[in-house]
Amino acid sequence: MLKLIVCIKQVPMVSELPWDSRTNTLKREIADGMINPGCKHALEAALQLKRQYGADITVITMGPPMAEEILREAAALGADRGILLTDKAMAGADTLITSYTLARAIEKECPGFDLVLCGSCTSDSETAQVGPQLMEELGIPGAAYVENIQLKNRTLIMKRESDDFLETLEMDLPGLVTITTRQYAPGYASLAGLQDAFDKADIRKLSAGDLNLDIKKIGIKASPTKILKVYSPSAEKENIMLKGSAKKIVDTLFEKFGDKISGAIGKDLKTHDHEENDDK
Structure with a gap:
């Protein structure tokens, strides 16, 4: 039987993300969460492998205590x-x-696994980095942006679209794939299934101590990536009515918005305007 691991993430489902201005990180403990949409496609791919070939599926996530909800889902x-x-x-x-x-x-918890599945990216960051980095950390082969997977003995046969052509790849297990959202449309849990999962699901909570992790190597202090600033883009709009000749309108536009137009484009347009005037 295949031993599958699906990495999922809880992401906020709010338009105004609650950011911690001190650490420049998301306040996940107070944001309403859901399974990242891309992770649902990875889970569906695992479920289809289970139905086709027989498999045992472990889902794993890292987050605040409230992230337990997505594991039960x-x-x-x-x-x-x-x-x-x-x-x-x-x-x-x-x-x-x-x-x-x-x-x-x-x-530590899943020795002898066959395949790790991840979503291609998450809606709260869009970096698409965790899957490939996890391949490196585990020391296993992998493929990103996979659309379809089939199994032949211990070989995974994968298809993915690259630019204008379709690739067929093969990989011996164990390995890791990141799944796109083009196929493997997620299913829906029944009410009975949800009730049973929230009452009886096998969920384990593990701390850094449980994993024997050095706290100096985890969390924000160990992270080399530093977020310098987080802000919401301005949604303000202003309507400006310009009157006069075409030349006057163009001159006004350059006067008001010239600094927002790249220097090269601005110079080319100005030069073209002067050349036309010289010809006249």
């Missing part, structure tokens, strides 16, 4: 168990340290 969809990595020492980790922490947990 995954169990309602068909996962066999969940692992929650939660510890204040893990908070604020960038993608590199997140990958490191996940890898150590997988090695």
Whole structure:
């Protein structure tokens, strides 16, 4: 039987993200959360492998205690168990340290795994880095942006679209794939399944101590990536009515917005305007 691991993440489902201005990190403990959409496609890919070939599925996530909810939702969809990595020492980790922490947990809790599945990216950061970094941390082969997977003995046959052509790849297990959102449309859990998952699902909570992790190597302090500034883009709009000849309107536009137009384009347009005037 295949031993599958699906890495999922809880992301906020709010338009105004609650940021901590001191650490420049998301206040995940107070944001309403959901399973990252991309992770749902990875979970569905694992569920289809389970139906086709027989498999045992472990879902794993790192986050605050409330992230347990998405593990129970995954169990309602068909996962066999969940692992929650939660510890204040893990908070604020960038993608590199997140990958490191996940890898150590997988090695300790899921020895002998066959395949790790991840979403291609998350809606709260869009870096698409954790999957490839996790491959490196685990020391296994992998492929990103995979659209379809099939199994032949111990070889995974994968398809993915690259530019204008379709690639077919083969990889011996164990390995890791990141799944795109083009296929493997997520299913929906039944009410009975949700009730059963929230009552009986096999969920383990692990701290840094449980994993024997050095706290100096995890969390925000160990993360080499530093966020310098976080802000919401301005939604203000202003309507300006310009009157006069075409030349006057163009001159006014350059006067008001010239600094927002690249220097090269601005110079080219100005030069073209002068050449036309010289010809006249």
